[in-house]
Amino acid sequence: MNLAMMKPGEQGRIVRVGAIGPIKRRLMDMGVLSGEVVRVEKIAPLGDPIEVTIKDYKLSLRKKEAEGIAVEVGK
């Protein structure tokens, strides 16, 4: 399961951030770290990017970037 597969309203915990280089660093700086709880809020009208809530603020990222973020969806 990765972040791009989650539906709006779903919540999960980040297991692994698979990106590399500047993208990984940027994600980390924005608080996208393993163990963090993330909730998908919206998907843009044209289907990409997505909006998530993490660390109590709203972040948007493209699905391509979200695909590299492995999550486990809470029960």
Add this chain to the structure above:
Amino acid sequence: MSTQTTERREQAPAPSGASDSTYVTIAVAGNPNSGKSTLINALAGTRLHVGNWPGVTVEKKEAWFSFDGRGIKLVDLPGTYSLSPYTQEEIIARDYLVQERPDVIVNVIDATNLERNLYLTVQLLELGIPVVMALNIYDEAEQKGYRIDVKAMELMLGVTIIPTVATKKAGLQDLLEAALETAADPARRPKELHYGEDIEAAASAVERSVIGAHPGIGERYPKRWLAFKIMEGDERVLNDINLSGIDAAVKLATAHVADVHESDIETVMADARYAQAAGLTREVLRKPETKKKELTDKIDRFVLNRFLGIPIFLAAMWLMFKLTFDVSTPFVDWIDAMTAGPFKRWTEAILGLAGASDWMVSLATDGIIAGVGFVLVFVPVIFAMMFFITFLEGSGYMARAAFVMDRAMHAMGLHGKSFIPMLLGFGCNVPAVYATRTLENQRDKALTALLIPLMSCGARLPVYVVFIGVFFSAYAGTVLWSLYVMGIALAVLMGIIFKRTLFKGEAPMFIMELPPYRMPSFRSLMIHTWEKGKHFLIKAGTYILAVSILVWFLLNLPWGVEQRKDSYLGRMGQVIAPVLEPLGFGTWEAASSLVSGLIAKEIVVGTMGEIYVPKAGEEKKAAPKFTEDLKEVGSSFAVAVRDSAANVVSGIGISSITAQESSEEQEERSPLRRVIKDQFTPLSAYAFITFVLLYMPCVVVAIAMKQEFGTWKWFGIAFAYQMVLAWAVAFTIYQGGRLLGLS
């Protein structure tokens, strides 16, 4: 240490340290959207000096002023989420802090978003530079029911914390006082936060082996920070200290840490820093049990809605476009009329009285005054555009616009935020190029700027209108529409080509905060707008004026030239004409007109008028009547103000785009229209207007690109590809049309 000497130090070289200067250097650091620029504006206001950081396009704001009898130099660092060296902004902020070592850092924090903001704070503390924290947007945090234990936070971080509301100027006096006190007291050093046994042990080992062996390095950098950077393998730092021979010890220490955490060292460090930020937030922040539905969520339910999102976005864009150009157009027309009318007449009269020769009068009026007028007509548009762009950004809507449009823009290799500059391009390419500064990434900025000139701007319209009026009046709308669509289609095509060639391998990313909606402060809006307008007037104005005078000389040299054909411009036209032959308009007249379009594309028509239509004798010069002129200046300005306001209120139809000429204009240009009818065929006319659409950005766009990027490189690329594109497309149209039997 008198205040008088420190008030005006703009010209003084930047001091490298605190000890040798008479004023206190305060660096302001913080996240984007933390209200940092509002805070800077509130502190320094009109004393702000806006420039660029050396060698890059990132804006640098500085101010010198005195407070409590002390001179202060305020430096605004670019807004960053981190001090990692991956974006231009981060590198600038970090290099400044490490190399210039300000006396104190004011760290602006969004009190409603503590944890992520504290991540930067944690990194600032590593530098060992005294820090004072502005706990900004404090009112909003209180409204949300947040309770922040400021005292506890001060103790844990070892810094003074002042709650502030920059939009209301609350807490700013205290903030400056605290900054000065902290700078003056060597005992006030921030705490060293403990990152965990293994990391600290590795850092000590690195510090011992590297800094112990090279004491010089330890003096140039904050030791603790340097140890972390060496562990993280920060290439910029490693290159700078030229580390060799001892990296075995470093590798061993960091590898051990990474192994223990089963991860790479960068992630381990980011985790450790965020753990500090999270721990601190847990300790000091109390949130209310029940969470109110927030305004931002309510607005976003509509603005980012699956069905409504795009219509709302398009409506907002239409409104902005309309306001930008409708508000400014009456003022543009006024400036145009004034420089061509009263000011020209007065100058002629004054120079005439002083006994100046004809060519001097012509240089003064057709060269200099026309040039000045030409600079001034851009000012209203730039002011209006800057105002709206700043509003969109400050309110938080810009990020939403990018979110909604990203998918479409991404297809041509662009960022969601590129849409707005591209759209503005239809009005005028110049503010559009300036608007690319809302894009954070250099790659996105450059690619957007390269494609903007393909958006058919308002200045190209007069050329289309003349030709359409002569040849295609029956289906004017369709022909005009075809030109706009052709520009867009070619922009998509070029975007895809550039993405695969010029920008190959550069990873585009879209990882963007959607900040809460906020009302930007009016003061901040005005300061921003004013700064931009001033910047344009001074910097760009000088170039434009120079080019305008140059073109005058091209038209009027060699001395005493009678025929336009023999002037330098005419000769250039004769040289270029053969190249345009296969496009169907290989005459020196057409070529010269196109050359003069370098200044602005609408000038093509004016030059054609001058070249094609022989002068009907000296026009009689009316004696200028100063009082009447003066009245005209005043009353027509009042009309401009009224029209501008009326345009905002009426809000229907885009008045700036129309394919109709007024009857007056038609009258004026009827001789030109007859000549054009003789000289062009419908096919060559269409090839010609296509060429005008595509052939090159005007000189003002060139200067805007130079200003935004600090180099002529991007204009050079734009110039080259557009020339090739224009020729190729016009060639295809003309020759293809002939093959199909058109004429």
